Amino acid sequence: MSTSIRAALRLVAATAIGAIVAWIGLTAIATVDWPAYNASNVLRAVTTVGQVGAIAVLLVAVLLYRWRPTGAGSASERAQSKLSSRLLVDAISAVGMAGLVTVTLGVPLAATKLYLFGLSVDQQFRVEYLTRLTSSPRLADMTYFDLPPFYPAGWFWLGGRYANLVGLAGWEAYKPWSVISIAAAAALATVLWNRMIGADRGVAVSLAVTLTVLAYASPEPYAAVLILLGVALLPTILHALRGPKTPVDEVGLRSTPWPAVVVAGVFLGACATFYTLYAGVFAGIACLLALWLLVSAWLQTGNKTVPTARTRRLRLRLLGVYAARLGVMGVIAGAVALITWGPYLHARAQNRPASGGTYEHYLPEAGSQLPFPMLRATIFGLLAAIGFIWILWRFRERSIALALGTAVVAVYLVSLLSMAMTATGSTLLAFRLEPMLAAVLSAAGVLGVAAAASWVVGKLGDVRFVIGAVATILAVATAQHVPSMLAGDINIAYADTDGNGQRADKRPAGAQAYYPKIAAAIAEQTGKPATDVVLLTADFDFLSIYPYWGFQGLTSHYANPLAEFDKRAAAIEKWSKATTPAEMVANLDASPWRAPDVFLFRYSPDGYTLKLARDVYPNDPNVSRYTVTFPASAFAGPQFKVTEIGPFVLVVRN
Numbered sequence: 147m148s149t150s151i152r153a154a155l156r157l158v159a160a161t162a163i164g165a166i167v168a169w170i171g172l173t174a175i176a177t178v179d180w181p182a183y184n185a186s187n188v189l190r191a192v193t194t195v196g197q198v199g200a201i202a203v204l205l206v207a208v209l210l211y212r213w214r215p216t217g218a219g220s221a222s223e224r225a226q227s228k229l230s231s232r233l234l235v236d237a238i239s240a241v242g243m244a245g246l247v248t249v250t251l252g253v254p255l256a257a258t259k260l261y262l263f264g265l266s267v268d269q270q271f272r273v274e275y276l277t278r279l280t281s282s283p284r285l286a287d288m289t290y291f292d293l294p295p296f297y298p299a300g301w302f303w304l305g306g307r308y309a310n311l312v313g314l315a316g317w318e319a320y321k322p323w324s325v326i327s328i329a330a331a332a333a334l335a336t337v338l339w340n341r342m343i344g345a346d347r348g349v350a351v352s353l354a355v356t357l358t359v360l361a362y363a364s365p366e367p368y369a370a371v372l373i374l375l376g377v378a379l380l381p382t383i384l385h386a387l388r389g390p391k392t393p394v395d396e397v398g399l400r401s402t403p404w405p406a407v408v409v410a411g412v413f414l415g416a417c418a419t420f421y422t423l424y425a426g427v428f429a430g431i432a433c434l435l436a437l438w439l440l441v442s443a444w445l446q447t448g449n450k451t452v453p454t455a456r457t458r459r460l461r462l463r464l465l466g467v468y469a470a471r472l473g474v475m476g477v478i479a480g481a482v483a484l485i486t487w488g489p490y491l492h493a494r495a496q497n498r499p500a501s502g503g504t505y506e507h508y509l510p511e512a513g514s515q516l517p518f519p520m521l522r523a524t525i526f527g528l529l530a531a532i533g534f535i536w537i538l539w540r541f542r543e544r545s546i547a548l549a550l551g552t553a554v555v556a557v558y559l560v561s562l563l564s565m566a567m568t569a570t571g572s573t574l575l576a577f578r579l580e581p582m583l584a585a586v587l588s589a590a591g592v593l594g595v596a597a598a599a600s601w602v603v604g605k606l607g608d609v610r611f612v613i614g615a616v617a618t619i620l621a622v623a624t625a626q627h628v629p630s631m632l633a634g635d636i637n638i639a640y641a642d643t644d645g646n647g648q649r650a651d652k653r654p655a656g657a658q659a660y661y662p663k664i665a666a667a668i669a670e671q672t673g674k675p676a677t678d679v680v681l682l683t684a685d686f687d688f689l690s691i692y693p694y695w696g697f698q699g700l701t702s703h704y705a706n707p708l709a710e711f712d713k714r715a716a717a718i719e720k721w722s723k724a725t726t727p728a729e730m731v732a733n734l735d736a737s738p739w740r741a742p743d744v745f746l747f748r749y750s751p752d753g754y755t756l757k758l759a760r761d762v763y764p765n766d767p768n769v770s771r772y773t774v775t776f777p778a779s780a781f782a783g784p785q786f787k788v789t790e791i792g793p794f795v796l797v798v799r800n
Contacts (some may be wrong), residue, residue: 150405153341156233156236156337156341157334157337157338159236159237159240160236160237160240160333160334160336160337161330161331161333161334162330163237163240163241163244163333164240164243164244164247164329164330164331164332164333164334165244165326165327165329165330165333167240167241167244167245167248167329167333168244168247168248168252168322168325168326168329168330169322169326171244171245171248171249171252172248172252172322172325172326175252175253175256176256178256179257180256180257181257182257182258182640182650182651182652183254183255183256183257183258183636183637183640184633184636184637184640184641184651185651185652189253189254189256189257190254190629192249192253192256193249193250193253193254193626193629194626196245196248196249196250196253197246197249197250197622197625197626198622199245199249200242200243200245200246200249201242201246201353201618201621201622201625202242203238203241203242203245204238204239204242204243204246204349204353205614205618206238206242207235207238207239207242207345207349208345208346208349208350210231210234210235210238210345211231211235211340211344211345211346212346232340235340235345236336236337236340236345239333239336239337239340239345239348239349239352240333240334240336240337241333242349243329243332243333243335243336243349243352243353243356244329244330244332244333246332246353246356246357246625247325247328247329247332247356247360248325248329250360250625250628250629251324251325251328251360251364252325254629254632254636255321255636255639257640257650258321258639258640258644258650259317259318259321259644259645259646259650260317260320260321260639260640260642260644260650261273261320261321261324261367261639262324262364262365262632262635262636262638262639263365263635263638263639264638264639264640264641264642265317265642265643265644265658265687265690265691266638266642268366269365270686270687270690270700271288271289271686271690271699271700271704272302272320273316273317273320273687273690273691274288274289274686274689274690274700275288275297275299275302276302276305276306276309276316276317276319276320276323277315277316277317277689277690277691277692277693278302278306278316278693279299279302279303279305279306279316280305280306280309280310280314280315280316280319280693281306281316281676281677281693282677283303283306283307283310285299285303285486285489287706287708287709288302288704289689289695289696289698289699289700289704289705289706289709290695290696290699290705290706290708290709290739291680291695291739291740292740293493293706293708293709294489294490294492294493294708295486295489295490295706296490296503296706296707296708297704297706298418298419298420298421298422298486298487299419299486300368300416300419300420300485300486301327301367301368301371301420302368303486304323304327305319305320305323305327306319308322308323308326309323315645315691316693317644317645317690317691318644318645323367324364324367327367327368327371328359328360328364328367328370328371328374331370331371331374331375332352332356332359332374334374334375334378335352335355335356335374335375335377335378336348336349336352336356338375338378338379338382339351339352339378340352342378342381342546343546343593347592347593347596350592350595350596350617351589351592351593352378353592353621354529354588354589354591354592355373355374355377355378355585355588355589356374357526357588357621357624357625357628358526358581358584358585358588359373359374359581359585360628360632361526361627361628361631361632362580362581362584362585363581363582363585364632365632365635366578368420368421369421369424369578369581370581371420372417372420372421372424373424373581373582373585374585375413376413376417376424376428376582377550377553377582377585377586377589379409379410379413380431380546380549380550380552380553380586381545381546381549382406382409382410382413383410383413383428383431383432383435383475383549384435384545384548384549384552385403385406385545386403386406386407386409386410386471386475387432387435387436387439387468387471387472387475388435388439388545389401389402389403389471390403394443394446394447394460394464395447395460397443397463397464397467398463398467399467399470402467402470402471407471407474407475407478408478410432410475411474411475411476411477411478411479411482412478412479412482413428413479414428414429414432414475414476414478414479414482415478415479415480415481415482415483415485416482417429417479418479418482418483418486418487419482419483419485419486419487423574423575423576423578423579424579424582425479425483426560426574427556427557427560427579427582429476429479430556430559430560431552431553431556432472432475433472434552434555434556435548435549435552436468436469436471436472438548438552439468440464440465440468443461443464443468444461444464447460447461447464490708493708494708498708499708499710500707500708500710501707501710501711501712501713502702502705502707502709502710502711502712502713502714502715503702503705503706503707503709503711504702504703504705504711504761504763505575505703505704505705506572506573506574506575507572507573507702507703507761507763507764507768508573508575508703508763508768509568509573509763509764509766509768510577510766511766512577512580513564513565513573513575513576513577514565514568516558516561516562517557517561517577517579517580517583517584519580519583519584519587520533520534520587525620525623525624525627526584526588526624528591529587529588529591529592529595530584530587530588530591531587531591532590532591532594532595532598533550533586533587533588533589533590533591533592533593533594534554534587534590535594536590536591536593536594536597537550537551537554537587537590538551539594540597546593547590547593550586550587550589550590551590553582553583553586554583554586554587557576557579557582557583557586560574560576560579561576561577561579563576564576564577568764571763571764595617599613641653642656642658642687643655643656643657643658643659644658645661645691646662647659647660647661647662657685657792657793657794658685658687658688659792660791660792660793660794661688661691661692663791663792664688664746664791664794664796665691665692667789667791667796668681668694668744668796668798671787671789671796671798672743672744672798674743676692676693676694677693677694677695679694679695679743679744680694680695680696680697680740680741680742680743680744681694681695681696681697681742681743681744681745681746682696682697682698682718682742682744682745682746682756683696683745683746683747683756684748684755684756684757684758685746685748685794686699686700688746694744695740697714697718697739697740697741697742698711698714698715698718698758699711700759701759701761701769702759702760702761703761703768703769709739710739713738714739715758715760717733717737718756718758718774719774720733721733721734721776722774722775722776722777724776724777724780725777725779725780726779726780726783727780727781727782727783727784727785727786728783728785729780730780730781730785730786731785731799734799742799743798743799744796744797744798744799745776745781745795745796745797745798746794746795746796746797747776747794747795747796747797748793748794748795749790749793749794749795750775752775753775753776753777753778754775754776754777754778754781754795754797755773755774755775755776756773756774756775756776757771757772757773758771758772758773758774759771759772760772781797784800785799785800786798786799786800787800
């Protein structure tokens, strides 16, 4: 078996181990009737115990790596023994890291079926997307009927297949899929780090990155997955572009590490199917690395004793080599990206009407300032500060420092560009890159600490036990603090009403408790499955729970440009002026889009209301709520069936 195939199998095994550990852990957690996280300290205590256990498993992996037997017998027997030892270390590392993710996220959320941030704001449309792709594997927009997806569907499509496999509704699968996918990514990243720098340092780096990601990126699980894998793959991207270390005049396509090029290209393409912003950033990192390598090689060829013509030919060859490696990487990435982007790009190429999408219209305070995680008065901040210094110290000598440092530069460049673009009425949403920056600096920080520890050992003798003990205490202290950092998001998960109409904190449910009754009434009155019904409502969490098509999206910021959000909003306001059923039917029949089959209003003394949203960027908040009121008389005829259910008014077109 070739080395490349063997390495690929190890990585696949690590991913599988991570997913299985998370699934088993979540299943075990679900067997206990836990109190709510925000009403008791029981879950906090159990989380800490689980984290200590997971870190202990990681320590076992490190110790096995450091004190593995050299083996006896023939060379082949020793090689086999070494391989077996590495496989065992990788397996234990994957189990420990996946276990850490599972207890850190799964235990605090044990008594709720919802994930961090519940069904509120951004999580509302994310759960809606998973519900959509659970209802069918066909790529489709999360809200709008018969439109290809604009928001990258990769993570959600995989989540839909998980939901189908285990027999869960999309909204209920969102929490376990989030935890499982993050755990699998963390396990895979750990094995990648082990392969690059050895398990003693690899486990430490992966632990730091994983805790950073859990603290800052876990509410957005698909971003968390990309950060975990992306930081670990930065050295691979550099290796793919640079190739083996050889004299400048020996650099050529024949020396290109094509497996690394393929891995880098596939990862960049996968980023595009998961999260457009991160795809752009990692692609930018690859371009910056290629530029650095070209400039460095270009300067090395500046020998005045060499004929100018020969120097020119060498420089052109170097330009061609680096451009070819980057180009092949880009072609592979583009091919992978088309898996989810193809349908949308095809629709745009056909000049389909598109307007109203304002996904880039958001500038919170965090987006108006450069992030400096190395200045935070926390353990994360201290680690980031050490990492920043280590990068500056070693980027000329260590490939990994160069790769991590380039990522830092890329984040700051994108942040500055995003702020500059505000003058044109747009942004790049660069504030969402701060977790990535923190993770990169955490990785570098561990490497900096390792370098300092080696120096201390050289000066003071064998104090590795002391260093290890201190590092372990800091790891536990940091890990147990993560749920506190996520407390706000955890509390929302307990306070929001879930798809069963219940609140996990045992307090009275909100109006969402009527959703099951409403869904049953729609099914009875239309005689159609939810996937064949277009519904107009302002209660968008209803669409998060049931796979109805929405006539209008949550806000323009999440709307598919092909949906023409602005024109639909104008149409809704026009419809609200109708006073008779005949006038309403005429309006609906004249709609250029598939008109609603069902309306779900809130009742008011003035009529039936929808509380909608309009974009008010550059203001912060960037959304202004307004109410559209339909007169009851517009539906008072045989063309419609009106049913009052709690505070809701359900209108079904006959």
